[in-house]
Amino acid sequence: MLSAIATVRKIKHTGWLLMALLWVIPLRAQEPVDTLAVRLIREEGLERSQVMATMFWLTDVYGPRLTGSPLLDSAMAWAARRLESWGLANVHREPWGPFGRGWTLHHVRAEVTAPVAFPVLAYPKAWSPDIDGPVTAEVVRFDVEDTSAFAAYRGKLRGKIxxxxxxxxxxxxxxPLARRRDAEDLLALANAARPEGGGRRYSAEVLRQLELAQRRLQFLYEEQPLAILDRGYRGDYGTVFVDAADVPAAPGTPWYERPGPWEPGVRVIPQFTVAVEHYNRIYRLLERGFRVEMTLDLDVSFNDDDPYEYNLIAELPGTDPRIGDEVVMLGAHFDSWHAGTGATDNAAGSAVMMEAMRILKAVYDWLGRGPRRTIRLALWTGEEQGLLGSRAYVDQHFAELRGWGQPPGRLKPEHEKFSVYFNLDNGGGKIRGVYLQGNEAVAPIFRAWLAPFHDLGAATLSLRNTGGTDHLSFDAVGLPGFQFIQDHLAYGTRTHHSNMDVFDHVIEDDLKQAATIIAAFAYHAAERDERIPRKPLPMPEGTY
Amino acid sequence: MLSAIATVRKIKHTGWLLMALLWVIPLRAQEPVDTLAVRLIREEGLERSQVMATMFWLTDVYGPRLTGSPLLDSAMAWAARRLESWGLANVHREPWGPFGRGWTLHHVRAEVTAPVAFPVLAYPKAWSPDIDGPVTAEVVRFDVEDTSAFAAYRGKLRGKIxxxxxxxxxxxxxxPLARRRDAEDLLALANAARPEGGGRRYSAEVLRQLELAQRRLQFLYEEQPLAILDRGYRGDYGTVFVDAADVPAAPGTPWYERPGPWEPGVRVIPQFTVAVEHYNRIYRLLERGFRVEMTLDLDVSFNDDDPYEYNLIAELPGTDPRIGDEVVMLGAHFDSWHAGTGATDNAAGSAVMMEAMRILKAVYDWLGRGPRRTIRLALWTGEEQGLLGSRAYVDQHFAELRGWGQPPGRLKPEHEKFSVYFNLDNGGGKIRGVYLQGNEAVAPIFRAWLAPFHDLGAATLSLRNTGGTDHLSFDAVGLPGFQFIQDHLAYGTRTHHSNMDVFDHVIEDDLKQAATIIAAFAYHAAERDERIPRKPLPMPEGTY
Known part of the structure; x- marks a missing residue:
């Protein structure tokens, strides 16, 4: 069978008009699908993939990529060079911030030394300061079910672990720890109702527990232990989920206004997340009356030479005189947590989006033209600290952001020029469909665009909202922003924010599939006559 | 409902003869089952279990229990005290050996420092000597597919990792990483043919690979690198399987005659098993041309004050004038590997066998008498180094052992007084039946004894041999020795010889079930008129 590229070679000689006639073959009456472009994209994405090479550099060489850290800067410099080498235009960094301090782990040591010696698998929570050690100290429990229990601990925790x-x-x-979505799962998504407005509601008990957690922290910060250990709420068998050190907030402070340990001047007590089996063992020894001692050592560095952070931007410039300044965006967050190398969260999304741009560049080169609209890649930073990079970008380009859950302020001229944003950040699993984020008008469009990828397992549209990542920054200002439905794999159980979020746990075929489908979505969004339809603005409170 | 113990209280007043008549109610025509004893055993084992308390001490406090190590001695001293506190008789240690050196890990540090810094999850292989560090050295590959490849490495590995x-x-x-045996699995065991004689046969390719592995080791010992790293053949996501350091053997040496790193005077190069993800990352960096450096530090201690090791023995003495000196044995190996605490391999078996003895003592106390035959517990050491403790015991008590695969030499008087040995060493999974080890004559007996435990999932007899643990030492001299069929749980995939073989990965209900069933087996074997039938001696070559 003639390869698609050979076909294009032939067709090229027949001129642009004929090509346009041949290629745009509507599969649905309503929404055209460019079947030849899809063939080219599939060939480039599935047969000449470079996604695993990108993954290697982003994880093995430049991982982890904690926001603010020098290694993140190196990773971004590498990505910029790679994107330029692929021929992308306007490769540049856009600053946001100020963010605060960077942090790098150099050495951690954690061992129980009494009543029996054993090595402890433990990771410092990010932005924990040095422990000038090795220091050996007593380990004590801090069992408080309400604030009245604090009194018994007053004055007794200083210098303790x-x-x-x-x-x-x-x-x-x-x-199974890893799984793919089955028909039942996908059907539930397909049949989901249009999401109602309204933010998260917590029960009184949950709110009490959250408040108690803050009071516990505040008490510990007053008492000044040597270090605080936790065991996380998930993970076992050597997989440890670790994020940032906790800092107490004043009573009633909402989560998105709590001080971050990265902020200048914020005091942080060293904190470690310990493999649950080792934590439980220490706890049991204490319960039985043993005096337990641990040796801790922690060598980290902070850097605050540049308090600003950067999103990385790259483009395939639009070429249509009428709509070339309109923008289709692909994005993924580039930053990660620090205990692994951020392979599935979110080197995978970053590598897939870079790869989608590479595929698009190759395909447009074969087509001998550029896209009608501008296709823009954004690799965000500060996502793990609260979508900071993408929110800043949206604020700078599209509409004033006025805090979480608030309607946007003044719209900016670029708001009108924006078509759609596609995000990938639910691990390394292949694409099974799209969350429509309550936007019913896009259903027929995306359904048509998914049609050529049913054989790769991507077919399901869900009206459901999904959260937790950077498409929310666009959705919050009334711009179409979408996250794909992905297979779970072991994301929730093993890799998401864990020490084992590393190269070996991404699946090459899944990343290839995702890059291919996303390239096709971007292609169709860029070539489409109209921009992607929007939800009404202002949105009912609580939907953004 | 009247509890079984209350029933016994009443029955006690009616005298021995009536009790005997009431209790021994044959469920099968051939083999009697003592249903009241079973009720008492079930109550004691399932409702008043102490097995998890025993597990706590053997793992959290006295784990790991590497053969030769001081912690093993402490664990054994604790177990002896506990068995005595339960009222068992003749609690004593029996020496075997000389074994060699003990080894204890105090501190290990492994970090990649260039081209990017990250902590490495790594464990020293047992009996690795100190690395007087921290030492930073270059990491190099050693890719040899045959001995001709050695030349390229000659003189280049000294001081390297x-x-x-x-x-x-x-x-x-x-x-799923953990699983229980399903009907299909159990049926295959039930339908297995009587095992044929004949030892393991290796293909020429496997033999070539084994020989190459020895030549590789020999070459590395000549070249004197700082350390040798491997990544094991199983485990991931933070679970690392670790056993002993390797020492090269002369060409053609069978495995059971290879020098152990514990032997006095044997030189050992420091060896580490590294989490596969970290190993693979290092390898990929080298493949891409990066110079990789690691910092290693290792602080261990050797002890050779007493080159002898000990099995721990405890008894419920036989009381029948005719057969009281005949012996029914329960056993499990007490030693473990060192990266975890040896919870499923084999604190579980040890705790279950101790618990079975406790149950039996309690039940015989309720019955107001002792067992007819002596019931003897043995907790073996040196199992992980080649069934050393149990083989020595068999050699000392029952028959001269003359090397692996050889028929036994002179039989000793105790050989005639021996009834049966039951072993537990396939992890923490509950009992599903018994491997008959080709002994067809025991099938009707064990079938009857399992009948009261079908509701607990134990019903299957398999003629199949199972190997790898201490019942083989008995089987090798023609004595009935059996290992139970157990549920797999995560033994093969996560715990067997791993850093995560720890307390949290045993399941209380499984251990209770196993202790209860084994207590009943021991009870019936002790009370039975005849000893357990034997396979013919000498056995056909290769069956032992």
Missing amino acids: VLLEPPRELREPFE | VLLEPPRELREPFE
């Missing part, structure tokens, strides 16, 4: 929480009971893995 | 093997490709855990 404190266990923040009770043990966590484990269950053996009789269920 | 050598990667022993290629990366291992990982698969995501789409299958």
Whole structure:
């Protein structure tokens, strides 16, 4: 069979008009699908993929990529060079911030030394300061179910190593830790109702527990233990989920206004997340009356030479005189947590989006033209600290952001020029469809665009909202922003924010599939006569 | 409902004869089952279990229990005290050996420092000597597919850190890591044919690979690298399987005659097993041309004050004038590897066998008498180094052992007084039946004894041999020795010899079930008129 590229070679000689006639073959009456472009994209994405080479550099060489850290800067410099080498235009960094301090882990040591010696698998929570050690100290429990229990601990924790929480009971893995979405799962998504407005509601008990957690932290910060240990709420068998050190907030402070340990001048007590089995063992020894001692050492560095952070931008410039300044965006966050190398969160999304741009460049080169609209890649930073990079970008370009859950302020001229944003940040699993974020008008469009990819497992549209990543920054100002439905793999159980979020746990075929489908979505969005339809603005409170 | 113990209280007043008549109610025509004893055993084992308390001490406090190590001695001293506190008789240690040196890990540090810094999850292989560090050295590959490749490495490895093997490709855990035996699995065991004689046969290719591995080791010992790293053949996501350091053997040496790193005077090069993800990352960096450096530090201690090791023995003495000196044995190995605490291998078996003895003592106390035959517990050491403790015991008590695969020499008087040995050492999974080890005559007996435990999932007899643990020492001299069929749980995939073989990964209900069933087996074997039938002696070559 003639390869698609050979076909294009032939067709090229017949001129542009004929090509346009041949290529745009509507599969649905309403929404055209460019089947030849899809063939070219599939060939480039599935047969000449470079996504795993990109993954290698982003993880093995330049991982982890904690926001603010020098390694993130190196990773971004590498990505910029790579994007330029692929021929993308306007490759540049756009600053946001000020963010605060960077942090790099150099050495951690954690060992129980009494009553029996054993090495402890533990990771410092990000922005924990040095422990000038090795220091050996007593480990103590801090079992408080309400604030009245604090009194018993007053004056007794200074210089100690404190266990923040009770043990966590484990269950053996009789269920698979990795899974793909099955028909039942996808059908539930397909049948989901249009999401109602309204933010998260917490029960009184949950709110009490959250408030108690803050009071516990505040008490510990007053008492000045040597270090605070927790065991996380998930992970076992050597997989440890680790994020940032906690800093107490004043009563009633909403989560998005709490001080971050990266902020200048914020005092941080060293904190470690410990493998649950080791944590439980220490706790049991204490319960039985043993005096437990640990040796800790922690060598980190902070950097605050440049308090600003950067999103990385690259483009395939639009070439249509009428709509060339309109923008289709692809994005993924480039920053990661620090215990692994951020392979599935979110080197995978970054590598896939870079790869989608590479595929598009190759395909447009074969077509001998550029896209009608501008296709713009954004690799965000500060996502893990609250979508900071993408929110700043939206604020700078599209509409004034006025805080979480608030309607946007003044719209900017670029708001009108914007078509759609596609995001990938739910791990390394292949694409199974799209969350429509309540935008019913896009359903027929995306359904048509998915049609050529049913054989790759991507077919499902869900009206459901999905959250937790950078498309929300666009959705919040009435711009179409979408996150794909992805297979779970072991994201929730093993890799998301864990020490084992590393290169070996991404699946090449899944990344290739995702890059291919996203390239086709971007292609169709760029070539389409109209921009992508929007939800009404201002949105009902609570939907953004 | 009247509890079984209350029933016994009443029955006690009616005298021995009536009790005997009431209790021994044959469920099968051939083999009697003592249903009241079973009720008492079930109540004691399932409702008043102490097995998890025993597990706590053997793992959290006295784990790991590497053969030769001081912590093993402490664990054994604790177990002896506990067995005595339960009222068992003749609690004593029996020496075997000389074994060699003990080894204890105090501190390990492994970090990649260039081209990018990251902590490496790595464990020293047992009996690795100190690295007087921290020392930073270059990491190099050692890719040899045959001995002709050695020349290229000659003189280049001294002081380096050598990667022993290629990366291992990982698969995501789409299958459950823990599982129970299903009907299909049990049916295959039930339908298995009587095992044929004949030892393991290796293909020429496997033999070539084994021989090459020895030549590689020999070459590395000549070249004197700083350390040798491997990544094991199983484990991922933070679970690392670790056993002993390797020492090269002369060409053609069978495995059971290879020098152990514990032997006095044997030189050992420091060896580490590294989490596969970290190993693979290092390898990939080297493949791409990066110079990789690691910092290693290792602080261990050797002890050779007493080159002898000990099995721990405890008894419920036989009381029948005719057969009281005949012996029914329960056993499990007490030693473990060192990266975890040896919870499923084999604190579980040890705790279950101790618990079975406790149950039996309690039940015989309720019955107001002792067992007819002596019931003897043995907790073996040196199992992980080649069934050393149990083989020595068999050699000392029952028959001269003359090397692996050889028929036994002179039989000793105790050989005639021996009834049966039951072993537990396939992890923490509950009992599903018994491997009959080709002994068809025991099938009707064990079938009857399992009948009261079908509701607990134990019903299957398999003629199949199972190997790898201490019942083989008995089987090798024609004595009935059996290992139970157990549920797998996560033994093969996560715990067996791993850093995560720890307390949290045993399941209380499984251990209770196993202790209860084994107590009942021991009870019936002790009370039975005849000893357990034996396979003919001498056995056909290769069956032992």
